[in-house]
Amino acid sequence: MIAAGIDLGGTKIEAQLFDADWNRGKTKRVATPATYDALVEAVVDLIQWAGPVPVGISAAGLINPQTGIALTANLPASGKPFPADVTKRAGRKVTWVNDARSVILSEAVFGAAKDVPSVAGLILGTGVGGGIAVKGRLLAGPTGTVGEIGHGPLSAPTVAKYGLPLHACGCGRKGCVETYVSGPGMVRIAEALGSDLRDTRLIAAERGQVWRVWCELTAELLLTLSLAADPEVVVIAGGLSNIPHLIEDLSAALKAAQFGGFGIPELRLATVGDTAGASGAAYAAWRKANHG
Template identity: 50%
Template sequence: MVAIGIDLGGTKIETQIFDENWDIVEKCRVSTPKTYADLVRALADQINWARAGVGDIPVGIGAAGLIDQNGCALTANLPATGHPIEADLASLVGGPVSYLNDCRTFTMSEAIFGAGRGYHSVVGLILGTGVGGGIAINSKLLSDPRSLGGEVGHIAAPANVIFAHNLEILPCGCGRSGCYESYVSGPGLSRICKAITGRDLSPQDIAAAYHSDPGVEKSWMIWCEIVAELLISISFSVDPDAVIIGGGLSKIAGIDQFITQAFIRRSLPGFRIPDIKIAQGGDSSGGRGAAFAAWQQNRDEENGVIAHEPHLKKWGQTVEN
């Protein structure tokens, strides 16, 4: 066995043990406790259960939210905000545990094992109840858990698109306003449809009706344009080889083609566009990505590579790799 991955969600905790081929050999699912003390205890119990059979192998946890510069969690769906969850867990299990944002673990999983395999630079994009992402360059996540790199849902959507369709600039849960998430999340798609048609439709309703209902089709096309704008914004800074789309909205048939076509219509003509693909990892993506990231970090530390350290050089020296 090489690593343990824990997918920590608002309702369940799933622990997975991976073998040398990165296949799951054993897993265990429990409900997510409602208090912080119970949550940390439940995670420690899961880690101790998994390590009982396989020894002291790396553990990665993927969860919604962020860890701030003081080591404290910031999360909407877990009772952990303001608590130093990594440090508390480490003291309970007697060693470090990697705690990562779940959009980053999704990206890691897709870049290594999924639809992004073989590409040099991969952007993962989750389009669900919320919107988040991650960036993997050369099989490594660009940012650590304490960084905002990948929080693409909270980039402000461009006025040229929002005003063109008379959409409102809305306050976001993050405290800013006009964020992409307000338009391209599942609730955002419903919001666009309401603004265009006056009707309250779920994303599933919209996916079922856009072929036959002109108002719904217009809403759907506006949504695709705004997603494309987000990807164009990312391309102007990262220029990824591939974009891998996950989350509930990725299940809408043909979504990759719609977004690709919108990207082509809106981007600069004559430049390449990233391959836009649907995620392959399924429900185990988060745990596998977390486990791989923890394993990779452990390997790099053993090899003397300091994670996330930029390649510094002194004047007159050249830098290998």
Template identity: 55%
Template sequence: MTEAPISAGIDLGGTKIEAQVFGPDWQLAARHRWPTPKDYAGLLAAMAGAIRWCDAQAPGLPIGISAAGLVNPATGLALTSNLPATGKPFPADLAAAAGRPVAWINDCRALTLSEARLGAARDADPAVGLILGTGVAGGVVTGGRLLPSPAATGGEFGHFPLAAGPVVAHHLPLLRCGCGREGCAETYLSAPGLSRIAAHLTGQDLAPETIVAGRAATPAFALAWEIWLDLATEFLLTLCLTLDPQVIVLGGGLSRAPGLTDDLTRRLSAATLRGFPIPAIRLAQGGDASGARGAALHALTGAGQETAHA
């Protein structure tokens, strides 16, 4: 007889909602997808339906929800760039619509937890996850749990200030970030940030994939990549000197650039305090499962700061 599921996670993205149910060994027992509605009422209805689907697989399962953005613990209001929920009490409204408690976790924190417990940083302590995609963010796991975050902003690494050295050396302009500040690391370290570096050099609007693929043949693309690596190295050094992680796990679109972990390992070794070790830099292993699996882990093992109840 198949063993009963132990937890479920729902990964809420800008285009799709994916629910996954997990068995005792964290094997995938069931999954289902729905398109993400573009209006708030539709989003609530779709997510409540996803929760009911999880309950139908095994009533009373802990259910976690992984989503981009933040929920302000002081107000309960959501802040997100890819969902029609900013300024809404999304967790509370959803818990009421579903008629049951739900555990909320930022998608980057979900990936970090998934990789620290079951993936590329398994048994590492501390483990840092870093997503290099449309934005830049991550999380910190120690003792198998996410580092407590009373304001829910722990892991928003993309809003560190850029290191001055590479900015000055490469004559980069400070850009306004989506958060409203100028000079956030995300403005150049994200995938769109690599395109901004190339545009600064060439005046052309180029996709990050084009820059990465053409590095070996096009000097301007190679220089854009070198500048990006300079900025990324200083960024990682800040993480290392602050958190001293045993492993840094990379995810997101830019993490798939060939040779990235080797490039960063070599540069970080040269940049750190002389003679001191650096963390292992690894690629995330969970793929599309990381968000839902991390949310399910979060729900099962203690939701901590990001739990909302009906």
């Protein structure tokens, strides 16, 4: 075994070992504890279970690299020096990667975009996450927020065009992309436009105005990603990526949003599946250990 990944989510924590060909070996799964001390304990146990290989942790939420403090809605670790406490108890350092970024790195190295060097990713689910990977490495900077595009502003022209109200976001801001582009956000668009539909699958299947407005807002987000990173491929993952005509409709909306006749990145569905978080984090840890 050459590396381990620990997928740390709100309901379960799963550790996976990987061999030299990045095939999955042994796995171990435990329920996510409800208290901070028990959470630290559970993560330390899994690090010890993994043995003396580089360990990457794919964790819901953010770790502020400047303070070491966690910010997370899904784990009982917000406001705590989570990585430092785990390091202290485990007696070794591990690599921490945001869960959306882990999935995107996995897709860039092993999955839907392994044939191209520059990849952006968009996770469309109960929230909106993102990330950018170039030549198998995630872009990362001093704040650790690269890819947090769900908390950037919505497209003002689109919001104004349809008279959409602005909603408060869980992050403390108002009018974030996530408030309309996530799954619950799509339902908010339905409410705002007077549709009776409250299920994202039904809204998508209808392919009516609610769906078109959601595609337009999401395409504006994709345009921002494209203008910032100019990736060859954008991989789409998360619960909403199960919508059958998603790639087709978003590609058309992105093409319509692009200016000046410039091209658009190719949109592709994620292919790695459930193991993407763990394999992406394991790869980040392995690469750090072997290539700096």
